Amino acid sequence: MKCSFCSTxxxxxxxxxxxxxxxxxxxxxxxxxxxxxxxxxxNPVKTGWVAKKKKEKA
Ligand SMILES: [Zn+2]
Structure with a gap:
């Protein structure tokens, strides 16, 4: 398997x-x-527009 970050x-x-x-x-x-x-x-949850979208929905 390969490293998910550096592909080693x-x-x-x-x-x-x-x-x-x-x-x-x-x-x-x-x-x-x-x-x-x-x-x-x-983290998508911490990314601005995702959090905004969730707020609008709620
Ligand atoms: Zn690595």
């Missing part, structure tokens, strides 16, 4: 698997990649 091939038994609440699975070769992916990939 991850050897079996190494790296980390992260399952998001929505069922998406990420693989990370290191905690550095994990941090970058989770930090840089914005």
């Amino acid at each position: 091939e991850i050897e079996k038994g190494t790296g980390k698997m992260y399952v998001k609440m929505d069922g998406k699975i990420f693989y990370f070769c290191s905690s550095k990649c994990e941090k970058n992916q989770l930090k840089l990939k914005r």
